[in-house]
Amino acid sequence: MxxxxxxxxxxxxxxxxxxxxxxxxxxxxxxxxxxxxxxxxxxxxxxxxxxxxxxxxxxxxxxxxxxxxxxxxxxxxxxxxxxxxxxxxxxxxxxxxxxxxxxxxxxxxxxxxxxxxxxxxxxxxxxxxxxxxxxxxxxxxxxxxxxxxxxxxxxxxxxxxxxxxxxxxxxxxxxxxxxxxxxxxxxxxxxxxxxxxxMSEPARHTGLAAFYQAKRDFFRDALADTRFELLPSRGTYFQLARFGAISTLPDTAFCEYLTRDIGVAAIPLSAFFADGRDERVVRFCFAKTEATLAAAGERLRRV
Ligand SMILES: Cc1ncc(COP(=O)(O)O)c(C=O)c1O
The missing domain is CATH 3.40.640.10 (Type I PLP-dependent aspartate aminotransferase-like (Major domain))
Structure with a gap:
């Protein structure tokens, strides 16, 4: 390759x-x-x-x-x-x-x-x-x-x-x-x-970009009517989203709220900084079925 x-x-x-x-x-x-x-x-x-x-x-x-x-x-x-x-x-x-x-x-x-x-x-x-x-x-x-x-x-x-x-x-x-x-x-x-x-069948890895791009597009569409501000997703199966328009909670507390009360798990970006810097951004993972992504979109529209 x-x-x-x-x-x-x-x-x-x-x-x-x-x-x-x-x-x-x-x-x-x-x-x-x-x-x-x-x-x-x-x-x-x-x-x-x-x-x-x-x-x-x-x-x-x-x-x-x-x-x-x-x-x-x-x-x-x-x-x-x-x-x-x-x-x-x-x-x-x-x-x-x-x-x-x-x-x-x-x-x-x-x-x-x-x-x-x-x-x-x-x-x-x-x-x-x-x-x-x-x-x-x-x-x-x-x-x-x-x-x-x-x-x-x-x-x-x-x-x-x-x-x-x-x-x-x-x-x-x-x-x-x-x-x-x-x-x-x-x-x-x-x-x-x-x-x-x-792995002897190359389509199993060469087809991966299209497979996840469809999920990315589906998930971004599902979040379009929410108050999250979506950042670009150019690779991986992650989607960053700003939540400043929704809540003043720290990103860790906001993720706990999303997980416990809304039923959608997200990771606070501060977990990836040694000083715990809070940029009011969360990471979603869209390596999920369309049904799960659609259900997540539905719940996140209520936030
Ligand atoms: C950037 C990065 N490196 C390494 C790994 C670990 O990969 P593995 O599950 O093969 O140990 C991950 C898994 O989340 C990752 O996101």
């Missing part, structure tokens, strides 16, 4: 979900005193892995409503101690996608450094409106220093099965496997064999 060939013996490792791939990549590379750059709002497993390895989390901000990376801020944050930069596209929770130009900017900043990139691409097949997923695996310069993380859980609707994989050049993968060997050793064989059979 990305025009790059990874050697199955030395450059691909099947993992117990993307979470283990991310954790192991961090553990294999980060030493006490190292700095790791992440972008907030940030997926919740990154910082604990970095801190457990003795690293320092350096948090840069993706600003609403576009949540684009600020490349000047990235350049300013890079120091002699920067060991790793963790990126995530398509992005949970903001549903933004990076472009090929973003990857060029990143490549220019890490050129002539020893910085390792961890690219969390678990929503790689879920990009909308004809956009192309910008994979680090497609970018030769970045691929040479990147761990690229995928999740069968996201791609094949089997989140609870916890199987994913990680790609990296041989030298990086050798380090990864020093940890993987004594942590996981191997991921259960029957599921690997089942997935190998299942």
């Amino acid at each position: 990305y025009g790059t060939r990874y050697d199955v013996e030395h450059e691909i490792t099947v993992t117990a979900g993307a979470t283990q791939a991310l954790f192991t990549a961090v553990t294999a590379c980060v030493r006490p005193g190292d700095e790791v750059i992440v972008f907030e709002p940030v997926y919740d497993s990154y910082a604990p892995a970095i801190e457990l390895a003795g690293g320092t989390v350096v948090r840069l901000q993706l600003a609403a409503p576009d949540y684009r990376p600020d490349w000047a801020a990235v350049a300013a944050a890079i120091t002699a101690r920067t060991r790793m930069i963790m990126i995530n596209t398509p992005h949970n929770p903001t549903a933004t996608v990076w472009t090929a130009d973003d990857l060029d900017r990143l490549a220019a900043l890490v050129r002539d450094t020893a910085i390792v990139v961890v690219a969390d691409e678990v929503y790689e097949h879920i990009v909308f409106d004809g956009a192309t997923h910008a994979s680090c695996a497609r970018h030769p310069e970045l691929a040479a220093r990147s761990f690229v993380v995928s999740s069968f859980g996201k791609t094949y609707h089997i989140t609870g099965w916890k199987v994913g994989y990680i790609l990296a050049p041989r030298e990086l993968m050798a380090e990864f496997r020093k940890v993987h060997q004594f942590n996981v050793f191997t991921v259960n064989t029957p599921v690997q064999l089942a997935l190998a059979d299942y």
Whole structure:
């Protein structure tokens, strides 16, 4: 898919979900005193892995409503101690996608450094409106220093099965496997064999963008007559919504209210910021049947 060939013996490792791939990549590379750059709002497993390895989390901000990376801020944050930069596209929770130009900017900043990139691409097949997923695996310069993380859980609707994989050049993968060997050793064989059979039909992953785009459009239509302000959803199966016109509650309390009183669960965006910053935005997930999405729309129109 990305025009790059990874050697199955030395450059691909099947993992117990993307979470283990991310954790192991961090553990294999980060030493006490190292700095790791992440972008907030940030997926919740990154910082604990970095801190457990003795690293320092350096948090840069993706600003609403576009949540684009600020490349000047990235350049300013890079120091002699920067060991790793963790990126995530398509992005949970903001549903933004990076472009090929973003990857060029990143490549220019890490050129002539020893910085390792961890690219969390678990929503790689879920990009909308004809956009192309910008994979680090497609970018030769970045691929040479990147761990690229995928999740069968996201791609094949089997989140609870916890199987994913990680790609990296041989030298990086050798380090990864020093940890993987004594942590996981191997991921259960029957599921690997089942997935190998299942993925032989490419339409099962190449059709994913259209499958979720229809759900996104259906859900956005269902929310059109509510007082939520919908932010763009360009990838993933998430939809951010501002609720400032509805309530003055903190986003955590508002989500509890939605869940308990309205019967629609949402995640407060503040959960993705270390300082708990409340931007009065919630995240909905539209990986649901149309009947469920329609019922949610009905309930949310009453809010
Ligand atoms: C950005 C991101 N990375 C990683 C994961 C974890 O994937 P897995 O279930 O394969 O461990 C998730 C799951 O929600 C995610 O949203």
